[in-house]
Amino acid sequence: MNFDETDKKLLLYLQEDCKQTTKELSYKLGLSVTAVYERIKKLENQGVISKYVALLDRHRINRDFIVLCHIKLTQHKKEFVLQFEREVLNLQEVTECFHVSGDYDYILKIGVKDMEDYRNFMLTKLTALQHIASTHSSFMISEVKNTTAIVL
Numbered sequence: 001m002n003f004d005e006t007d008k009k010l011l012l013y014l015q016e017d018c019k020q021t022t023k024e025l026s027y028k029l030g031l032s033v034t035a036v037y038e039r040i041k042k043l044e045n046q047g048v049i050s051k052y053v054a055l056l057d058r059h060r061i062n063r064d065f066i067v068l069c070h071i072k073l074t075q076h077k078k079e080f081v082l083q084f085e086r087e088v089l090n091l092q093e094v095t096e097c098f099h100v101s102g103d104y105d106y107i108l109k110i111g112v113k114d115m116e117d118y119r120n121f122m123l124t125k126l127t128a129l130q131h132i133a134s135t136h137s138s139f140m141i142s143e144v145k146n147t148t149a150i151v152l
Contacts, residue, residue, distance in 0.1 A: 001048065006031065008152045010039055011048070015149040018052045055148065063111040066140035067118055069126070070104035072133045080131040081105075087129045093121050104136065 003011070006029055013025055022036045029036060043049045058064045073080055081099075088097050088108065096109035112118045118137075126135065 001046065003152055007039065007043070010036070011043070011152060012149065014040070014049070058111055062113045065112050065114050065118060066143075067108075067110040067112070068138045068140070069108045069110055070136040070138075071106040071108060072103070072135075073105045074131050074133040076105070084129060084131055091121075091125055093125070 009029060010025065013020060013028060022033045022040070025031075026033045026036045031039075040049070058066075071084075073084060084106070085097075085099075088094055088106075093110050093112055094108050095111050098107045099105065100107055110118070110121065112121055122135075122137075126132070
């Protein structure tokens, strides 16, 4: 898809704060309220804007212990891969899951309260999943960059 400069600015403004009114956005973009509304609707209908969400402060909700867990499956059989992916979708502590190339098959981003909470998660949930051969966990020391914005 091709985006003009106004679309790019509009998408950036919406990613910064999607609760801005069309009136506020029209002022920033130098367009009428109707023109902004129509552009947003077009971007939604084309699937460029897939949904609107509220981002939570993980410190305030006690989920600031972040773990990157590398998972290796016992085999790469289709049914093992699909079963693992179905099961991981039900783990509320997992905020992101990537099927990757290299030494491991998956990388999970996990948010929990603390090390004890992570240990409990590992013992009662993660290791209960079938077909996991091994795991390797890395713990976040500090966050250098965290953004959801995609710049066009």
